[in-house]
Amino acid sequence: EFASFYKTLGAEVTVVGILDRVMPVEDEEISGLAAKAFTKQGMKLKLGTQVTELKKGADSVTCTLKGKDGKTEQVTVERVILAMGIVGNVENIGLEAAGIKVEKTHVVAGKYGETGVDGVWAIGDLVGAPWLAHKAMHEGVIVAEKIAGVKGVHPLNTSNVAGCTYCWPQVASVGLTEAKAKESGRKIKVGKFPFIGNGKAIALGEADGLIKTVFDAETGELLGAHMIGAEVTELIQGYVIAKTGELTDQELAHTIFPHPTLSEMMHEAVIAADGAALHI
Structure with missing residues (x-):
């Protein structure tokens, strides 16, 4: 989010990640599309890379980076933002004693x-x-x-909590990724629909993006939904409601989505899981 924010403001941005892809908790296909979009915007992505040293100068920071191949390089920048995850403020406040x-x-x-x-x-x-x-x-x-x-x-039920990333393009998801659904041992089916097939997206000038659904092929249970593109942080709640209400693929398929809206892509991504997408 911060990388996208600063890039949008005009800063030159380099993202260094120790893992092999951006947004590693997201569906791999969505992650790949995000990386492609960021690179197209001019963001530099150095993935599978460690930061081994940060040396602060008077008005700059020199970063020593080590790639998977063991080779090192130095990059000098004005500022460094370090994301190390989240820990609770639990030390020395008497929790264990209580x-x-x-x-x-x-x-x-x-x-x-x-x-x-x-x-x-x-x-x-x-x-x-x-x-x-x-x-x-x-x-x-x-x-x-x-x-x-x-x-x-x-x-x-944490599996029904949507995750939203407010970058450009936006990314949103709920439930299992395609890979996690496969790992669960279920027989699955996947539906996809691109923004380019939606009239509202084209009219907005936002034709880059994808909506993806993952269903249990036998029961029709919605296992996960994944999105990248304009306003997907708003759209995802539709699938959250569907998961919470335990709606099946057929119940979603029989639901009428208003036209012309971005939400029509949600319906298309559902019926696409059965090869029945209408506008692509």
């Missing part, structure tokens, strides 16, 4: 946010992935309702 369990810098909490200690609940980034504001807010509602004694409180 009987609260901590594992890998995160508080261990139950499905309703309970910690096992009366009167102490935990939510958000502190209790682990996904580290997202909308997930944390929903956990807060769950805890508040549980404390208030509301009946029928539903625990959080």
